[in-house]
Amino acid sequence: MSEVAPKVYGWCPGALRPMMSGDGLVVRIRAPLGRLTSDQAQAVADLSQRYGNGLLDLSARANLQMRGVSEKDHPILIAALQDLGLVDTDAATEARRNVLITPFWNQGDETHKLGQQLSNALTAATDLSLPGKFGFAIDTGPSPVLRDTAADIRIERNSDGLVLIADRAETGLPVTAATAVKEALSLAHWFLAHGGAPDGRGRMKTLIARRGPPSAHVANLGSPAERPILGQTATGQLVGLEFGQIPATSYAQLATHRALRLTPWRALLVEGASNLAPLPGLILDATDPRLRVSVCTGAPGCTQALSPTRQLARDLAPHVPAKSPLHLSGCAKGCAHPAAAPLTLTATGADTFNLIRNGKASDPPAKTHLSAADLRASPDLLTKGS
Numbered sequence: 001m002s003e004v005a006p007k008v009y010g011w012c013p014g015a016l017r018p019m020m021s022g023d024g025l026v027v028r029i030r031a032p033l034g035r036l037t038s039d040q041a042q043a044v045a046d047l048s049q050r051y052g053n054g055l056l057d058l059s060a061r062a063n064l065q066m067r068g069v070s071e072k073d074h075p076i077l078i079a080a081l082q083d084l085g086l087v088d089t090d091a092a093t094e095a096r097r098n099v100l101i102t103p104f105w106n107q108g109d110e111t112h113k114l115g116q117q118l119s120n121a122l123t124a125a126t127d128l129s130l131p132g133k134f135g136f137a138i139d140t141g142p143s144p145v146l147r148d149t150a151a152d153i154r155i156e157r158n159s160d161g162l163v164l165i166a167d168r169a170e171t172g173l174p175v176t177a178a179t180a181v182k183e184a185l186s187l188a189h190w191f192l193a194h195g196g197a198p199d200g201r202g203r204m205k206t207l208i209a210r211r212g213p214p215s216a217h218v219a220n221l222g223s224p225a226e227r228p229i230l231g232q233t234a235t236g237q238l239v240g241l242e243f244g245q246i247p248a249t250s251y252a253q254l255a256t257h258r259a260l261r262l263t264p265w266r267a268l269l270v271e272g273a274s275n276l277a278p279l280p281g282l283i284l285d286a287t288d289p290r291l292r293v294s295v296c297t298g299a300p301g302c303t304q305a306l307s308p309t310r311q312l313a314r315d316l317a318p319h320v321p322a323k324s325p326l327h328l329s330g331c332a333k334g335c336a337h338p339a340a341a342p343l344t345l346t347a348t349g350a351d352t353f354n355l356i357r358n359g360k361a362s363d364p365p366a367k368t369h370l371s372a373a374d375l376r377a378s379p380d381l382l383t384k385g386s
């Protein structure tokens with residue numbers, strides 16, 4: 001274990017409630033339905049260069065993030081984002097409207113309508129006081145593709161129709177397009193009424209592990225599908241971002257004439273696109289070794305980081321075995337990959353890392369005191385010996 005215990009905040013930054021980090025404010029944009037029009041995307045890219053560090057990050061819940069914003073510029077940035085229709089009227093609404101939607105929807109289809117209805121219902125539900133990270137997923141394509149993404153309440157499809165699921169429950173409630181949103185909000189109230197958030201914190205999966213789902217949740221769940229990694233889909237081209245980050249200039253170019261959909265997979269879906277040209281920070285090939293590495297912001301961007309991470313990730317990526325992805329973490333918190341990974345490097349000092357095999361960033365190491373120079377010189381340290 002690292003000697004330094006990382007701080008757990010229990011909430012995620014938003015645009016209206018940004019989080020201070022090592023390089024300024026982190027401003028996270030929760031774009032309605034996870035989609036930015038061409039004009040919105042190009043304006044956000046411009047704002048990132050004007051008020052942020054000129055880079056855009058994609059979060060694990062498909063939110064777009066700017067970093068390096070000063071407190072002085074924050075109000076100007078928010079006014080500009082509000083003019084673009086990308087920010088709610090207040091921080092409580094922004095936090096509550098935590099809806100992730102499968103990116104493979106079509107204009108006017110059931111998924112699209114449910115996404116709009118649920119977002120509107122959560123915006124209006126001022127009596128609903130949910131924990132900061134509590135979220136909803138609308139995963140109503142032919143088969144679910146968002147099961148690996150954190151969400152507390154899910155709307156999916158089984159062989160009979162729509163089903164509402166409390167996260168980690170093995171059965172759900174049969175619903176229709178007309179009842180799904182109302183029942184989703186009822187399930188959120190059930191979570192609160194049954195002690196799911198003592199002291200304002202808590203997740204559905206913990207409550208379900210403790211007492212199971214409501215008794216009416218008897219429907220079987222659908223089987224999850226393999227999601228496309230990158231490449232052509234019926235909705236457009238899915239392109240990867242190097243470690244979930246892209247220069248704002250590349251983002252703007254990608255958005256020329258096209259809307260961008262945000263995904264939780266460090267990838268953007270470029271609507272209607274095919275055969276996109278390479279751009280800095282963009283990954284077009286599904287076998288690119290950088291896709292095998294998860295890495296967090298690291299130093300100096302994160303105040304909790306004990307070491308820089310990104311350049312080391314870039315240098316080690318070609319040596320990471322295809323079947324053993326690497327998680328490189330600036331501290332034991334493991335933000336970039338909270339679950340266990342085949343290989344994890346956790347910074348324990350300014351230039352020292354622990355190597356953990358088949359574990360989380362905070363688990364006991366197989367090797368200690370590895371420097372970045374050691375790892376660059378002998379990347380087989382990752383896989384050889386004990």
Ligand code: SF4
Pocket residue numbers: 006296297298299302303304305306329330331332333334335336
């Ligand atoms: S895991 Fe990385 S981003 Fe998260 S707190 Fe630690 S250093 Fe910061």
